[in-house]
Amino acid sequence: xxxxxxxxxxxxxxxxxxxxxxxxxxxxxxxxxxxxxxxxxxxxxxxxxxxxxxxxxxxxxxxxxxxx
Numbered sequence: 001x002x003x004x005x006x007x008x009x010x011x012x013x014x015x016x017x018x019x020x021x022x023x024x025x026x027x028x029x030x031x032x033x034x035x036x037x038x039x040x041x042x043x044x045x046x047x048x049x050x051x052x053x054x055x056x057x058x059x060x061x062x063x064x065x066x067x068x
Contacts, residue, residue: 018025032039 032042
């Protein structure tokens, strides 16, 4: 199944400066390396979010097709 979110492309007018998030990114990378189960939990949470969005979109498409 192709993910609807993966097909979308968004052009960002203003680039994001990630320098402000560098300490948090470094801490997250250390946590991922120190405890693999943490990385697995984060990946599982991300998959759950994507699946919920897909279900929501499918229900929305179904309602639109029914004219409700």
